[in-house]
Each structure stands twice: as structure tokens, then as C-alpha cells.
Amino acid sequence: xxxxxxxxxxxxxxxxxxxxxxxxxxxxLYYLTRATLYCTFIEPLRGxxxxxxxxxxxxxxxxxxxxxxxxxxxxxxxxxLAFNSAYQMSRMGALDYVGALVGVTVLKELGPLMTxxxxxxxxxxxxxxxxxxxKVSDEILxxxxxxxxxVKFLITPRFxxxxxxxxxxxxxxxxxxxxxxxxVGVTTLGIDSAPYIQHSLEKMKVIDxxxxxxxxxxxxxxxxxxxxYLAFIIEGGAEKVGENTRxxxxxxxxxxxxANLLFTALFYFIT
Amino acid sequence: MIEVxxxxxxxxxxxxxxxxxxxxxxxxxxxxxxxxxxxxxxxKSTILKLLIGAxxxxxxxxxxxGEDVTQLDNERMNEVRKKFGVMFQSGALFNxxxxxxxxxxxxxxxxxxxxxxxxxxxxxxLEMVGLRGAEHLKxxxxxGGMIKRIALARAIALDPKIVFYxxxxxxxxxxxxxxxxxxxxxxxRKMAITSIVVTHELPSAMRISDKIIMLFKGKIIANGSPEExxxxxxxxxxxxxxxxxxxxxxxxxxxxxxxxxxxxxxI
Ligand SMILES: Nc1ncnc2c1ncn2[C@@H]1O[C@H](COP(=O)(O)OP(=O)(O)OP(=O)(O)O)[C@@H](O)[C@H]1O
Ligand SMILES: [Mg+2]
Numbered sequence: 321x322x323x324x325x326x327x328x329x330x331x332x333x334x335x336x337x338x339x340x341x342x343x344x345x346x347x348x349l350y351y352l353t354r355a356t357l358y359c360t361f362i363e364p365l366r367g368x369x370x371x372x373x374x375x376x377x378x379x380x381x382x383x384x385x386x387x388x389x390x391x392x393x394x395x396x397x398x399x400x401l402a403f404n405s406a407y408q409m410s411r412m413g414a415l416d417y418v419g420a421l422v423g424v425t426v427l428k429e430l431g432p433l434m435t436x437x438x439x440x441x442x443x444x445x446x447x448x449x450x451x452x453x454x455k456v457s458d459e460i461l462x463x464x465x466x467x468x469x470x471v472k473f474l475i476t477p478r479f480x481x482x483x484x485x486x487x488x489x490x491x492x493x494x495x496x497x498x499x500x501x502x503x504v505g506v507t508t509l510g511i512d513s514a515p516y517i518q519h520s521l522e523k524m525k526v527i528d529x530x531x532x533x534x535x536x537x538x539x540x541x542x543x544x545x546x547x548x549y550l551a552f553i554i555e556g557g558a559e560k561v562g563e564n565t566r567x568x569x570x571x572x573x574x575x576x577x578x579a580n581l582l583f584t585a586l587f588y589f590i591t
Numbered sequence: 592m593i594e595v596x597x598x599x600x601x602x603x604x605x606x607x608x609x610x611x612x613x614x615x616x617x618x619x620x621x622x623x624x625x626x627x628x629x630x631x632x633x634x635k636s637t638i639l640k641l642l643i644g645a646x647x648x649x650x651x652x653x654x655x656x657g658e659d660v661t662q663l664d665n666e667r668m669n670e671v672r673k674k675f676g677v678m679f680q681s682g683a684l685f686n687x688x689x690x691x692x693x694x695x696x697x698x699x700x701x702x703x704x705x706x707x708x709x710x711x712x713x714x715x716x717l718e719m720v721g722l723r724g725a726e727h728l729k730x731x732x733x734x735g736g737m738i739k740r741i742a743l744a745r746a747i748a749l750d751p752k753i754v755f756y757x758x759x760x761x762x763x764x765x766x767x768x769x770x771x772x773x774x775x776x777x778x779x780r781k782m783a784i785t786s787i788v789v790t791h792e793l794p795s796a797m798r799i800s801d802k803i804i805m806l807f808k809g810k811i812i813a814n815g816s817p818e819e820x821x822x823x824x825x826x827x828x829x830x831x832x833x834x835x836x837x838x839x840x841x842x843x844x845x846x847x848x849x850x851x852x853x854x855x856x857x858i
Pocket of ligand 1 (some may be wrong): 633
């Protein structure tokens with residue numbers, strides 16, 4: 321009996337401390353995000369302008385170099401969607417509407433979501449690995465002792481770069497996804513080009529593109545902040561860098577899906 | 592001048608708590624070189640990190656030019672930090688930047704100098720540490736000793752009033768040690784720089800220091816000029832100077848008796 325209570329007590333204690341840890345991480349993430357927003361948007365207004373050189377470098381690093389993989393994946397997603405919906409639509413005798421279905425799904429959900437997930441894996445991981453290595457080799461401490469703010473110096477360029485590039489990549493992904501659907505629709509599924517395009521244009525609305533871009537902005541914030549936070553809290557050695565890099569990808573992917581869910585629910589209720 | 596009073600520092604909480612620094616007092620005079628020596632793990636780097644504001648002290652005061660920096664907020668601390676140059680034990684160069692960009696970074700961020708002036712200053716600093724010509728290398732292409740010297744060049748880039756050195760000569764060949772020692776001495780002599788050197792190289796400390804503070808387990812066991820230290824009759828100081836394995840300073844870090852610990856292990 322004593323053992324049982326001891327066990328429950330232990331378990332309770334552990335879950336309590338796990339909960340405490342969880343809230344500590346959340347509040348840490350919140351403070352870092354606030355500091356980043358302050359450094360990025362408020363400080364330039366107070367006479368400490370952002371330097372654009374590092375932002376350009378990061379834009380190339382996170383944006384330009386990611387285009388290949390984003391193009392490929394979103395094109396294939398478009399193809400898969402077209403095949404899948406063709407099967408359902410042809411049973412209802414509405415094969416011409418495949419284009420509309422692919423277009424709306426890509427614009428509203430899959431374009432922003434898949435782009436963000438790919439970038440979380442590709443860029444979020446490299447943010448954590450890069451800045452985590454800087455943390456363990458005292459480089460971040462060196463910045464601080466030179467009276468340079470590591471948030472402004474390291475996070476702000478990455479933040480701005482991804483905030484600009486992720487929506488751009490999303491637009492390209494939207495285009496490639498729709499193209500993928502079109503190519504399959506016209507060549508393999510035997511849908512005529514004109515009705516395919518006409519039905520697509522009827523159903524796709526500008527508002528869908530805009531909400532997709534807003535979403536991708538939020539996803540960008542998630543990727544940068546989770547990646548940076550998990551780098552900045554590293555204490556100790558290289559093994560911790562590996563561990564936190566992995567967590568960074570997992571956590572940002574989960575948060576992106578949750579955020580996407582919230583957005584979808586929100587749009588469902590307001591429209 | 593830096594004055595440290597009643598400084599305490601510990602790491603960890605509860606039963607894992609270890610006291611690293613206990614009641615540390617020191618005065619680092621302007622234009623003088625003060626060395627802090629002690630065995631590995633005696634808390635030398637910790638003192639340095641407390642002085643530069645990287646760690647928060649549990650208690651005590653650190654007065655830099657009369658201002659208690661333990662009470663400052665980050666913004667005011669940054670103003671104080673502009674008087675510092677710090678050379679870290681590991682160098683802490685920015686791996687993504689070249690040597691030139693590393694040394695130029697504090698100049699680019701904190702001065703209005705134009706690019707060509709900055710490049711001239713960088714060249715001068717690199718010449719001082721004997722590495723002119725290494726401008727375009729990345730830190731990964733440098734040897735350990737070269738990294739130390741570049742780190743020194745970066746630490747003095749802004750002509751600071753106070754320079755902290757963490758193990759400036761550990762892992763260097765005798766000639767480089769001589770060069771670095773010479774450099775530390777000439778900086779403090781010519782430019783009235785206050786130097787605080789953390790080291791366990793006793794000969795080098797004896798040569799460059801105006802004052803030596805010897806630490807053992809976070810407590811000061813000796814404090815005086817190199818001469819006074821040599822003539823000390825404290826057995827702990829004598830052991831450290833001679834490098835004796837046997838003596839009042841144990842080699843083992845453990846707080847628990849070895850025999851007891853072996854008996855307690857149930858295998
Ligand atoms: N961030 C930290 N967290 C926990 N303990 C620490 C931390 N930093 C240092 N310590 C502990 O404090 C003690 C003193 O460390 P410190 O780095 O000051 O030693 P040191 O005198 O510089 O040694 P060395 O000559 O090997 O560099 C060590 O026992 C170390 O384990
Ligand atoms: Mg040390």
C-alpha cells in the first residue's frame with residue numbers, strides 16, 4: 321500500500337514538475353517572441369535601424385535555396401489531389417470540377433501548410449543547429465559582452481527573412497500545386513482544358529489566397545521563434561544541440577498544425 | 592578600477608547545489624595587471640563571467656569605476672560593457688565570419704568609422720598579435736593558438752579600458768606565450784589598460800602580474816605581488832607553486848571519502 325501511494329505521489333510530483341517545465345518553456349518562448357518583435361519593429365522607429373545585409377543573406381538561405389524542394393513537393397501534391405478527387409468526382413459525373421477542387425484545397429490549406437512543414441524541417445532545424453552551436457561555443461555570450469543584442473543580431477534577420485520568404489514560397493507552392501493538378505487533369509484524366517480552367521477560376525477566390533498568406537506569416541513566426549528559442553536555451557555541449565534541433569522540428573510542426581486547425585475553425589465559423 | 596566585495600555564487604538548487612565562489616574580495620587597480628590563479632574547477636572562469644555580467648551573483652557587489660554593476664539593467668550594463676574587451680577561454684570567434692570580419696565587428700557596430708579606416712585598424716590589431724595576412728581565413732581554418740590570438744585582437748579592437756583574459760596562454764607554444772605575455776604587459780603599460788588575467792600557468796602569471804590572487808575551492812588563499820607569493824609560507828601556496836601532487840590541496844574533487852563511497856556501492 322505504501323508503495324502504491326509512494327508511486328502515485330512520485331507520479332504526481334513528476335507530472336507536476338513536467339507541467340511546471342511546460343509553462344516555463346511557454347513563457348520563455350513568449351518573452352523571446354516579444355523581445356524579437358520589439359527589436360524588429362519598434363527599435364528601428366527609435367533610431368536603431370535594421371541592417372538589411374544579413375537579412376538578404378538569410379533570405380537567400382531560407383527562401384531561394386528552398387524553392388526547389390517546395391516546387392517539387394507542391395507540384396506532386398497537386399498531382400495526387402487531382403488523381404484522388406477524379407475518382408470521387410467521376411462517380412458523381414462531375415469530372416470537370418476536379419480543377420476547382422484542387423485549386424481551392426491548395427490555396428486554402430495544402431499550399432500554406434505543406435510549405436510551412438517543409439520549411440520547418442529544412443530551415444527551422446538549421447536555425448536551431450546554427451544558433452545552438454553558437455550558444456555552446458560562447459559566441460552568444462561574446463556578442464553580449466560586446467554590448468550587441470543577440471536577439472537583434474541573430475534572430476531579427478532570420479525573422480524578417482522568413483516573414484518575407486514564407487509567403488512568397490507559399491504563393492509559388494499554390495501555383496505549382498494548381499499546375500500539377502492541371503497537367504494531370506488535362507493529360508491523364510482527359511478533362512478539356514477550357515472547362516477545367518473555367519471551373520477553377522469560378523471557385524478560387526482572392527480571399528483564399530490572402531488568408532493563405534496570413535497563415536503562412538503566422539507559420540513563419542512559429543518556425544523562427546521555436547527554432548531560436550530552442551537554440552538559446554541550450555546549456556552544455558554538442559549532444560544538446562542535436563537533441564534540441566530534433567525537438568525544434570517536431571515542436572514547430574505540431575504548432576503549425578494546431579495553428580492551421582485554429583485558422584480553419586475560425587474561417588469555418590465566420591464564413 | 593574594479594572593486595569586488597563579498598561576492599557569492601553557487602550553481603544548482605536543493606541538494607545538487609554547489610558553491611563555486613565564497614566571499615570573494617578583490618581590487619583590480621587601474622593600469623595594473625592582476626592574475627587570478629587556481630586549479631581546474633576552482634572558480635576562475637566563474638569570476639570572470641560574473642565580472643562581465645554573464646552570470647548573476649547570489650550576493651555581493653562589483654563596482655566598476657564606482658558603479659555597482661550587479662544592480663544595472665541590461666541597457667545600462669551595455670554601456671559599461673563598451674569599456675570591456677573579453678578574450679574567452681575557447682576564443683568564441685564567430686564561425687560564420689572571416690578573421691577580418693570578426694575583429695571588425697565591434698568597430699562596425701559601435702563606431703561611425705568608415706570601411707577603409709576599419710580595415711586599417713583591423714590590420715594594425717592583427718599585426719599586434721602577429722597574424723597579419725590571416726584576414727580572409729575562417730575560424731575553422733585556424734589552429735587553436737591562432738584562434739586565441741585573433742580573439743585577443745578582437746578583444747582590443749575598440750581600445751577598451753579594461754581587458755579580461757580567460758586562459759590567454761593555455762595550449763600555446765612557448766614563443767606564442769611569450770608574445771602574448773609581452774602584449775598584455777605592453778597594453779597595460781602603454782595604454783593604462785586594467786588587465787584581469789585568469790590562468791593556471793604560474794610562470795606566465797609571475798611574469799606579467801602586478802598582483803596575484805590565488806583561489807582554492809572558491810576561496811582566496813593568497814593575495815599579493817609575485818614576490819610575496821614566492822616567499823609565502825602557506826603550504827597550499829607552496830604546493831601550487833611547486834606543483835606537488837601531495838599536499839593540502841587534494842587532486843580529487845570529490846567531497847565524499849573514497850573508501851566510504853566504495854563501501855556504499857551495492858553491486
Ligand atoms: N553553468 C554552470 N552550471 C553549473 N556548474 C557550473 C557552471 N559553470 C561552472 N560550474 C562549476 O563551477 C566550478 C568552477 O568552474 P569554473 O569554470 O569557474 O572553473 P575554472 O577555475 O575556470 O576551471 P578551468 O581552469 O578548468 O577553466 C566547477 O566545479 C564547475 O563544475
Ligand atoms: Mg576556466
